[in-house]
Amino acid sequence: MKRVLFALGLGMLSLPALAADPSEMLKDPALETRAENLGKELRCLVCQSESIEDSNADLAKDLRIVVREQIQSGKSDAEVKKFVVDRYGDYVLLRPPFKPTTLVLWLGPFAFFGLGLVAVWAFYRRRGASQNPAAPAPLTEAEKRRLDALLKEEK
């Protein structure tokens, strides 16, 4: 049993394999790392929720090859990204750029969060006003004695 659990545990440690097959990889590990990091930010146009590094679609493979060629030829990450965006649009970027047309995308969640805060604040303010009109008047001497008597009785 322990052994089975151990094996299962090992399985959990394994990382998802990348789709890039070894023949595609660049010999220079530094360049290969750059290509992989770049590829993880580029969307596969066929299976659209995967990056080109994760996808095994043919077009993703082609793009991986082209990205690596460009990196090997000395282009900067920004230049390679521009190359792909020029052809496929901002859509290929898994992290969309911050610009006027994407303002709603980037700031929308914060705007909604702000609205939520305002709603919560308004709710509590209104409830506070209706349920808790003013602090109750302090007890009179007679009331205090009665309260003490009641508390003693309890004991």
Added chain:
Amino acid sequence: MRRLFYLLPLVGFLALVAVFKWGLNHDPRLLPSMLIDRPVPEMSLAPLPGRPAESGLSTADLKGRVSLVNIYGSWCIACVQEHPYLMELKKAGITIHGIDWRDDPVEGAKWLKKHGDPYDRVGADPAPGRAAIDFGVTGAPETFVVDRNGVIRYKHIGPITPEVWKTVLGPIVQELSK
């Protein structure tokens, strides 16, 4: 005023319904092309084997008259579906060029022999399909409308059906040919 407030969830719900309705009719695979109104990318594609040496496709070939550039491949199933209609368009005098994408050019040539050849020129673009990437191609078939100056004016994703031709591509080609 307070009562209107209770309608908010209903309004939100209706807004969601509208978004979902839009989503139903919106295919996320149909991406707007980046190449519209840009000149055809630089390319010089070799002819398919067994065909004349000058029958390949290069950028300069796309100047002078309105043409369609059709991305196909012998592996592409939807291309078979589209093919008879391309043959009809050729008969009707439309200039169509082909790019044999991600394909063994031998297979690409065989496929044209089997199904008929609607193309003026065909260029081979074997993997990794550099020309197709320059065109921003995401799948086959895809068809670009190129005007006389070699500028891309429209991109259609998926097979050309008589319906698509009559309502979309035909009018564009007609307008550009004026």
